Amino acid sequence: MKSILRIVILIDRMIEGPGGASDREFVFVVKLSKFCNLRCRYCYEHAELHVRERMGLATVEKLFADIDKFGEYLSAFGISPTFSFVWHGGEPLLVPSQYFREVTALQTKHIRDFPYSNSVQSNLYGSNASALAYIIASNWQLGISIDFAPGVREGRTHRDSHPTVIANAEALHKSGMAFGVVSTLGKHNAGSIVDAYDWVEEFAHSWRILPLFEGGPETAIEELRLPDDEIAEIYSAIFDRRSKGRRHIPIDPIDGLASAALLKMAGARDEPDFRRDVLDCVFVVNVNGDIYTRPFAYDARHCMGNINVNGMSGLIRSPAYLECQRIIQRGKQENCSVCRHRGYCNSALMHEHWSVTPKDGRRLCVHPRLGIDAIENELRNAGVDRSTIGAWARNWLGAVPTELDVAAA
């Protein structure tokens, strides 16, 4: 009973207020299969990349069969949910196209009341051509993993994947397919990733840069992980590079860090309510149907349950889910409540596995803080002040057109 009351309170706090329903995307990262044609040294799935077992369509159907009910449950709290399915692996595009056809048929059969979208995260290295053709034809989103450095993302025979992936991505671009790029940031590409902006702006529509995180083979992680201050320096250099670029590319997490720096310089402080955002809405579904919130993926102590046994509308009320939220909340109390960027940073980074530095059993937010500082310095060195940011924000709102309209066009 206490658990139910608590989840009601949590959901209630997600709602912006009396003004109306809040749109909210709920993301399912679905592990189709761990099988992969690459053996990236840092991969958190490294131990299972040879396993060919695939998520059964019966499990996929169980997931979809409860989505409308889950949506109704959320709607009762004033949330207008949309659902996003990220088909993940291993390498999902090694799966035959027929599998994706059946996924589509099951979605159409079961998800009738709420909008949803699909995306695939691929290494684009020797993928199944018919599967790729199907997801393109079905207007699914595509993300491609590219690190812009040799020697770390290798095939099973130690052949470097980088030249092939770049060639495949460029061919895909030429065919008219838009895609985002995801890069894992470590010592292997610290010297090349800033220059990679030029490639990204020419061929991709967005970029996500994830500092290397734990979960993969320990020796590789130890060897490749960058110190926090170097990560911040790289963010700053990419921020600078983009400002000189020909085309604007959204970059995660740099845009979030820049947003905090801008608000800080403008003095636009809000008193953060760390309880507001405690409801995690990104879930990882393992091949066997076990489901986790994103920051606690594969941690058996925090498994919410199994999708074959319970639907999401039940799992979101589970004690395991609530415990995950309590841990996140504690992390925010430890990090955000004493942070110099409190009130400017939205604290969402504490929900991200790659943004925390583990130390002595604690989860510390270090490189995001340094990244905000670095971007603030970049802006101040360029003579940007409070009034400049005010003008930019008014331009963004369409309140006062300025020369920025020309620059942005």
Place this chain on the structure above:
Amino acid sequence: MSETRRGLLGASLLSAFGLMSASSVVRAAAATSDDQGETGIPIYAKTLAGGAVLLVPESDHKIRAYDVVPRDGARLPEPPFDTNELIRNSRFRLVAIESRVVRVRGMRLHISGGFLLNSLASLDVTPMKWGEIHPPHRHPHRPHD
């Protein structure tokens, strides 16, 4: 040189503004030069519904929200203009908004009790999203469209 550099930086921050909550953008927009105090300037914004709102910062960091209603056949003003003038101009009436959601440039301004609600994180953009892809444009499948 510095002017050009600032212009380039401003253009490169479009996606950073897109990640802010509506209330954060308005707070930033109210910012003027450091020597003009903390209150900031009123923000005039046209809404997607076709009207216009005036958001007036007060000394306690609250932002009061008004509908801008033209009198006697006057038309809504086109920026740029001195937004303080709008408060004094008799051709326009400012009607306090009690409770409503106003859409400005795709963002939702939540107004309650006459004031813009504080929200550091924009729920509309789901800041906790992890999905390894971060596409700016999605094409959701809507079953009954």
